[in-house]
Amino acid sequence: MRWPLSGTPDRAAGPEGPGDVAALDREHVWHPYAAVPQPVAPHVVSRAEGVRLTLADGRELVDGMSSWWAAIHGYNHPELNRALREQLEDMAHVMFGGLTHEPAVRLARRLAAMTGLPKVFLADSGSVAVEVAIKMAFQLTGRGRLLTVRGGYHGDTFGAMSVCDPVNGMHHLFSGVLPEHVFADRPPREYDEGYAARLADLLAGHAHELAAIIVEPVVQGAGGMHFYHPAYLRLLRELADEHGVLLIADEIATGFGRTGELFGCDHAGIRPDIMCLGKALTGGYLSLAATLCTERVARGVGVLMHGPTFMGNPLAAAVANASLDLLEERPWREEVRRIETGLLAGLAGAATAPGVRQVRVLGAIGVIESHEPVDVPAVQDVVMRHGVWLRPFGRLLYAMPPYSIGDDDLERVTTAMTAAARSLGPA
Numbered sequence: 291m292r293w294p295l296s297g298t299p300d301r302a303a304g305p306e307g308p309g310d311v312a313a314l315d316r317e318h319v320w321h322p323y324a325a326v327p328q329p330v331a332p333h334v335v336s337r338a339e340g341v342r343l344t345l346a347d348g349r350e351l352v353d354g355m356s357s358w359w360a361a362i363h364g365y366n367h368p369e370l371n372r373a374l375r376e377q378l379e380d381m382a383h384v385m386f387g388g389l390t391h392e393p394a395v396r397l398a399r400r401l402a403a404m405t406g407l408p409k410v411f412l413a414d415s416g417s418v419a420v421e422v423a424i425k426m427a428f429q430l431t432g433r434g435r436l437l438t439v440r441g442g443y444h445g446d447t448f449g450a451m452s453v454c455d456p457v458n459g460m461h462h463l464f465s466g467v468l469p470e471h472v473f474a475d476r477p478p479r480e481y482d483e484g485y486a487a488r489l490a491d492l493l494a495g496h497a498h499e500l501a502a503i504i505v506e507p508v509v510q511g512a513g514g515m516h517f518y519h520p521a522y523l524r525l526l527r528e529l530a531d532e533h534g535v536l537l538i539a540d541e542i543a544t545g546f547g548r549t550g551e552l553f554g555c556d557h558a559g560i561r562p563d564i565m566c567l568g569k570a571l572t573g574g575y576l577s578l579a580a581t582l583c584t585e586r587v588a589r590g591v592g593v594l595m596h597g598p599t600f601m602g603n604p605l606a607a608a609v610a611n612a613s614l615d616l617l618e619e620r621p622w623r624e625e626v627r628r629i630e631t632g633l634l635a636g637l638a639g640a641a642t643a644p645g646v647r648q649v650r651v652l653g654a655i656g657v658i659e660s661h662e663p664v665d666v667p668a669v670q671d672v673v674m675r676h677g678v679w680l681r682p683f684g685r686l687l688y689a690m691p692p693y694s695i696g697d698d699d700l701e702r703v704t705t706a707m708t709a710a711a712r713s714l715g716p717a
């Protein structure tokens with residue numbers, strides 16, 4: 291038989307309309323933390339502009355999620371679009387081994403200035419940034435264990451997964467493969483001497499085998515949307531210094547103003563030895579992350595054995611630079627405070643709903659925790675009928691809207707959340 295085969299081209303390639311997109315999605319596509327096909331079909335989005343998503347069926351939804359902490363300036367932003375277009379005219383990508391370029395260098399210098407950590411490894415996703423941080427700590431210390439707290443989330447690759455909460459991070463699915471690290475209890479919201487003493491004991495008992503402590507500062511994101519007292523970060527900094535262990539701050543969710551300070555560590559006035567950034571780094575446009583460290587760590591590590599193919603991608607670096615420009619220009623502190631006030635006022639009524647265990651707000655993050663796991667499609671149905679996009683998980687219905695959200699749209703989000711909270715069954 292002849293190769294290539296002769297004949298006409300295959301024209302049954304792409305989907306034709308929204309119905310086709312849904313059907314083909316069902317046939318072929320994995321979604322996050324889902325089976326294929328998933329029992330409830332995802333909604334087809336055709337446009338995103340400002341704080342609004344437009345679905346293929348014409349519905350408009352106010353986005354309360356910032357696409358998982360990322361789109362802090364809103365969608366389809368003219369400045370971010372322009373930065374990408376201009377960079378595209380020069381180059382979309384070149385390898386970073388043996389080559390360098392202005393967008394990546396400029397970004398590294400800015401991140402170093404913002405964090406006080408001068409050495410920057412540009413990674414292609416948050417999980418990879420966490421892997422790199424762990425590698426740095428292992429290479430530097432020659433030790434191979436980590437200490438973290440329960441309720442954390444650090445990503446889905448194996449190293450990152452090994453320091454996620456062992457229960458809701460589903461360690462049982464990978465037992466025998468995941469390294470076993472040291473877990474302290476989840477830090478309480480208020481400062482507790484007893485907890486602090488237990489933490490200090492645990493650390494002292496394992497210090498000889500520990501390379502690093504890794505935590506999300508102040509806000510634990512996907513591990514339970516839990517907030518804890520910044521004094522524990524100061525304690526961890528002191529204990530790390532006392533025992534010669536490194537402190538890794540995973541600021542992938544908390545970075546760039548979300549909690550009311552530029553970084554979560556700023557609530558405690560501490561500087562980690564290694565910091566991970568991601569999510570809002572590119573304003574929600576492209577996948578990019580960074581692992582930053584001190585001079586001492588960088589010198590101690592020497593050759594770092596990591597190098598992603600798309601490391602330092604110029605398009606991602608250019609849009610990250612533009613996003614940082616916007617952040618510098620916008621009064622984000624006031625915006626986050628305004629959102630915090632709006633969330634507190636707007637969610638107050640939800641606290642008394644029978645199914646609700648707690649309402650909590652920090653910066654531009656609002657959380658309703660229910661007694662029982664929420665029926666995700668049912669809750670989503672309620673909030674969508676209020677013209678809002680949210681994605682609950684477990685017992686949590688939460689919002690972290692773009693900083694650019696107006697008061698009316700924010701009220702729409704809190705009204706939708708309150709309605710959903712009232713629709714929850716009693717405990």
Ligand SMILES: *Cc1c(COP(=O)(O)O)cnc(C)c1O
Binds near residue numbers: 417443511541544
């Ligand atoms: C999202 C997240 C990660 C993982 O980032 P990805 O880009 O999804 O790999 C790691 N740590 C924290 C705190 C996160 O919120």
